[in-house]
Amino acid sequence: MILTTTAQYAIQILSFMAKSPDERYSSKILSQELNISYKYLAKIMTKLKKSEIITSIQGKYGGFILNRELEKIRVIDIIKVFDNIDNSKCILMDIKCNFKQKCILHDKWQKPRCSIDDFLINTTLLELIEDNKLTS
Secondary structure, three states: OOOOHHHHHHHHHHHHHHOOOOOOEOHHHHHHHHOOOHHHHHHHHHHHHHOOOEEEEOOOOOEEEEOOOHHHOEHHHHHHHHOOOOOOOOOOOOOOOOOOOOOOOHHHHHHHHHHHHHHHHHOEHHHHHHHHHHHO
16 A cells, blocks of 8 residues: 555644644644645645544634544544545456455455554554654
8 A cells, every 4th residue: 555645744744743732733834844835734734624633723823733632543544534545456456356356466465454454543643653752
């Protein structure tokens, strides 16, 4: 599975925000800190807001804040906002490949595919930033 650039940026943005979850972040600050164009970042933030992962506070001291606790935001929740995840597709993109007519990689791909699914479903934003602290 390859994530779109937009999904990658969303994970990067939310991971950055998660380091200080009570802080309010302006699009301008996020754009500068993460080196993402302001226009592109604004589109990402709009989708994250619509998905209720973040919320915005209006006014002079407004900005974006996380709308859920870090342990309740899963990686899959972030990715699904931007990417259509279809793990039923063949890794070789062979349209004919299915459980009755298998491609040559079908059976070997099942175990890693399940591991990826498990990671996306069970890994939270909290775990991502905690893991990053250990490697930093």
